[in-house]
Amino acid sequence: MNAVSPRPWLFDTHLHLDDEAFDLDRDDVVARALAAGVGGLLTVGTGLESSRAAVMLAGRLPQVWAAVGIHPHAAPEAIAETMATLGDLAASPGVVAIGESGLDYARDYAPREAQHDAFRRHIRLSLDLDLPLVVHNREAHGDVLEILAREGARRVIMHCFSGSPDMARLCVARGYYVSLAGPVTYRNARRLLEVATAVSLDRLLLETDAPYLPPEPFRGRRNEPAHLVHTARRVADVRGITLEELAAATTASARAALGLGRP
Ligand SMILES: [Zn+2]
Ligand SMILES: [Zn+2]
DSSP states (O other), X not given: OOOOOOOOOEEEEEEOTTSGGGXXXXXXXXXXXXXXXXXXXXXXXXXXXXXHHHHHXXXXXXXXXXXXXXXXXXXXXXXXXXXXXXXXXXXXXXXEEEEEEEEETTTOOSOHHHXXXXXXXXXXXHHHHTOOEEEEEESOHHHHHHXXXXXXXXXXXXXXXXXXXXXXXXXXXXXXEEEEOGXXXXXXXXXXXXXXXXXXXXXXXXXXXXXXXXXXTOTTSOOOGGGHHHHHHHHHHHHTSOHHHHHHHHXXXXXXXXXXXXX
């Protein structure tokens, strides 16, 4: 007879549930996440429309919370008027974070000046509202850290962390949360696995970034929050703890980061 292990209760701290990739089966995606033990989801806005959609989803589904913001790819949209609208949206039930904002030098879809400006505006909004800021950072480590420090950002979630173990330690020393996504399961993930052990559990978060970045063995397919278990298992293995222990610790970190209190 097989022992029935308690289902791990994980929190997916970053996904895009409003994405059109989920248009045909969005509620099934959430149901599969719950069945897989992923009991909390933060759906993250990438623009005004996507932020509105995130707020609607958080209002409709009890396991879903929302972040509102303009992605660095769309940085020129983050003018004062848009930021004021985001501030109003942030007062909606279920909104627990600002973002995603940050810098993306890997694609450079928006001019860097516009990205810096939008990033500063999001930091100020997060400070004004005392909400955590979900930070997107691709190949912009130095500038991201400098702007966060200069603007006095306090509650910070470094989403889909891709920096070095030393950078992760610096983030933790500043009180930031470090979130790991599917790439920690990839064959060449040696440095990310070091990050996974360098970050104390009270600052460590897990995410899927679905529909993007599927963990092994789902590469090349649509990602979904149920797959978070694979990322969690890899991190638990490298830390030498059980999946249940990692789930409990990272979910507590997620709830602390997002100001949700105890479940
Ligand atoms: Zn991102
Ligand atoms: Zn994202």
